[in-house]
Amino acid sequence: MSDLINDGHYPEQAGIDAYGNGGFRFAGMSHRGSLLCLPTGMFAWSVTVPGDITMESLAPVLAVADDIDVLLIGVGPDIAAIPRELREALRERRVIVEAINTGSAIRTYNVLLAERRAVAAALIAVDKVR
Numbered sequence: 001m002s003d004l005i006n007d008g009h010y011p012e013q014a015g016i017d018a019y020g021n022g023g024f025r026f027a028g029m030s031h032r033g034s035l036l037c038l039p040t041g042m043f044a045w046s047v048t049v050p051g052d053i054t055m056e057s058l059a060p061v062l063a064v065a066d067d068i069d070v071l072l073i074g075v076g077p078d079i080a081a082i083p084r085e086l087r088e089a090l091r092e093r094r095v096i097v098e099a100i101n102t103g104s105a106i107r108t109y110n111v112l113l114a115e116r117r118a119v120a121a122a123l124i125a126v127d128k129v130r
Contacts, residue, residue: 009041009042009043009044010026010027010029010031010041010042010043011040011041012027012041012042013037013038013039013040013041013042013113014026014027014037014042015109015110015113015114016037016106016109016110016123019102019103019106019123019125019126019129020126020127020128020129021127022125022126022127023125024123024125026042027042031044032125033045033046033048033125034046034047034048034122034123034124034125035121035122035123035125036060036061036120036121036122036123037109037120037121037122037123038060038061038064038068038120039064039067039068039118039120040064043060045057045122045123045124047122047124048124048125049076049124050075050076050080050081050082050124053073053075053082053083053086053122054083054086055085055086055089058086058090058122061090061095061120061122062089062090062093064120065090065093065094065095066093067118068095068118068119068120069094069095069096069117069118069119070095070096070097070098070112070117070118070119070120071090071095071096071097071098071119071120071121071122072098072100072105072108072109072112072119072120072121072122072123073097073098073099073100073105073121073122073123074100074101074102074103074104074105074106074121074122074123074124075099075100075101075102075105075124076101076102076124076126077101077102077126077128077130078101079099079100079101080099081099082097082099101130102123102124102125102126103126103129103130105121105123106121106123109121109123
């Protein structure tokens with residue numbers, strides 16, 4: 001997969017067409033690495049494992065929380081817990097958080113986006129698709 005755009009940003013929110021091999025395909029492009037799908041666009045995300053998910057790594061999400069009803073966190077190939085302080089910080093902003101495997105997060109994100117819901121996704125890249 002080639003890099004998305006040099007600065008790791010695509011200026012619109014888009015559905016995910018494919019994933020695996022360490023990246024994602026959307027809007028006719030490929031992106032290697034993890035991805036934040038926000039109302040303000042698609043961004044490269046430095047997180048590679050669930051333990052990397054922190055207040056700092058989710059700062060871009062918190063910055064647009066008023067425009068999000070649901071945040072889907074794709075935690076990789078399996079399920080992992082999200083720290084309580086992160087859930088509480090998002091709950092205080094009235095954002096519902098669902099942490100599930102990356103494939104399930106993508107499928108749900110695409111459906112909610114197609115329904116024009118206020119959805120965002122934080123997706124850890126996976127190598128193999130299940």
